[in-house]
Amino acid sequence: MSLFLQLVSVSEAVAEICRLAVRCGDDSVPLPEAFHRVLALDVQADVDIPGFTRSVVDGFAVHASDTTGSGDTIPSILNLSGRVEMGVSLKRHIKSGDCIYVPTGGILPEGADAVVMIEHAEQIGDEVLVKKPVAHGENVLFFNEDFSAGEVVCTKGRRLTSQDIGVLAAAGCTSVPVIRTPLIGIISTGNELVSVNHKPMPGQVRDVNSYVVAAFVQEQGCKPVQYGIIRDDRDALRSAISLAAGECDAVLISGGSSKDERDMVAAIIAERGTVLVHGIAIAPGKPTIIGKYNGKPVIGLPGHPASAFIVLIAIVSHMITAMTGETASTLRTIHATLGQNIPSSKGREDYVRVAVRDGIAMPLFGKSGLLNTLVRSTGVIRVPAESEGLETGTRVEVIVW
């Protein structure tokens, strides 16, 4: 009897896991800790930015119209009528024909609408020779030109970049509303597994998946919680799953590579929950289980690290996005031109590792169980289930590691 009578498509599996995933609650962190967190609420500027019209260069505040036609040979000659000090507002209106020295960041005197850079001017006594015309607004940031008070500066669901942190600082957001970091429980199963500090005996392999899965979920903005290597013992596995599902927002069970082990994982989930998916039409990664245990999503990953990694990308990343409410995908992609044909079976979504160089993506064929192709590749190409392959020269999207 075939094992995988009920293979579901990748999109069905993604839909299932997104239905299961519960969006984590809101939290708030001090601004310096907000980098790479997901914003839980829209943030508005509490003040106008900038709060005053200011110069962005060191130079002479002028009426722009006074500089029309000026050049090196025939400069405009203006009367220097004062000097702005940093942080001080000059209570004087600048009139046509006059100019006032203003430092970078200084308050533009009233009446002026542009600043001539000092590199383009020459001061001789009380006169300034302007050698290059400026347009209205040149070298000036006007009052609230960047953001108005009350304007949304960053929208919820955004994973905060370093520039976003800067904008939040300007907006006065010292305490940032973010999504609580999802806790992901990680369990490794298999009698063949030994911990990394042991040399494996024949038949044994090191527990690679715990580390790969932890680093992956960490990269995606989650906190991994390790529950160790569990032997193929139903009671021990049940205890571990129950504990992890109680303490975490989702559980990833890594390993259970053989049919018997997978069946045990599925049976334990079924005792107190539901197995929703048992096999996905994806290569590599077919023997994946998706279930609900104690109301929490539980995913049984393939035992091979290289296959598990594809399931992390194709399925688990979507679960994490659903938990954080992040609006963009957590995966990075680049475009490239396929350098070699990729054959594929219809009805199965294939993930083929490629090395991208100079915009050309070369498939790294070879066994999906090899770690070395995972490290030597730039990323993976998705060959859709309805396709029988991709031809040389096709523009492809590469999910980069």
Added chain:
Amino acid sequence: MSLFLQLVSVSEAVAEICRLAVRCGDDSVPLPEAFHRVLALDVQADVDIPGFTRSVVDGFAVHASDTTGSGDTIPSILNLSGRVEMGVSLKRHIKSGDCIYVPTGGILPEGADAVVMIEHAEQIGDEVLVKKPVAHGENVLFFNEDFSAGEVVCTKGRRLTSQDIGVLAAAGCTSVPVIRTPLIGIISTGNELVSVNHKPMPGQVRDVNSYVVAAFVQEQGCKPVQYGIIRDDRDALRSAISLAAGECDAVLISGGSSKDERDMVAAIIAERGTVLVHGIAIAPGKPTIIGKYNGKPVIGLPGHPASAFIVLIAIVSHMITAMTGETASTLRTIHATLGQNIPSSKGREDYVRVAVRDGIAMPLFGKSGLLNTLVRSTGVIRVPAESEGLETGTRVEVIVW
């Protein structure tokens, strides 16, 4: 007199800062903490990977040649002569015409060279009908096919990804040799600056740069150390620079936006070190200072956050790479087609913000001091100094945020 008589090119500035930067020493961290760190030494596999020839599916170990020509209608009929248990080596040689059940990850019996997936076989009593031929090596990972003992699995200078962490686990690397995290001191200067939890009065602006710079260096794998907002007071600034240069590997002085303030920063550096660069042919970002103080690199960033951010990308990122010995750039790039002409002045390297959609990069012109274009853009395009601009349709590399 012109301020910037001695403008240096971006490449000269990068060369200077890389000469100044000292590679940080080696450190070692437990494997679970090694994600995103830079490897200090090549790491070799301590064992053969895999350590035994294993099946990658649940199925029947066979002589591949016994399955030639088999199909749904005319299956090959093999004699089922046993079963491999996980982690146990079957001390029996499998002979032609026989097959042995083997679970995923099980040790392949001697003599067999391939595994027929159970989906492609039917067991009837002691006989197995094989309905699809397998090739030599199919569904099998051979002894040390992935890595041989002693083979380098990850090279020094690599910033460790989640797959790398998996490979290091497989290689038995529990304590990972990494580069010590560079400490970057951050000082903000300017009488106009107020801390983020204050509402700025006219003439004042919030200290945005401390936050932007800290998040940026954090993203690049460094640890930011804040020295606060320092008023434009020579003694106070000297003390702060001296303290930061003593405690950190490099110092970024943010602000000092006006000529007077910049001159003060330069003068303090000159007291106990050297000012190597005072002005770079880059837009935005011209008023950048590079110096050496107490043997440490010190960079004076432009006061405008948006300009400072370009200098972080164009100059500071290279300093960090030099300090960590990372072999790849820390910046991420994508390729796109330019959707609009970009004019540019020869002799100056321009960084133009663009929004990329569907592979088309549209320049966001406008004032370089605006934060909103920094947040609304996808990244920047570099227009080389020797170019007078880029034409619509040009393939460009976008440094993405």
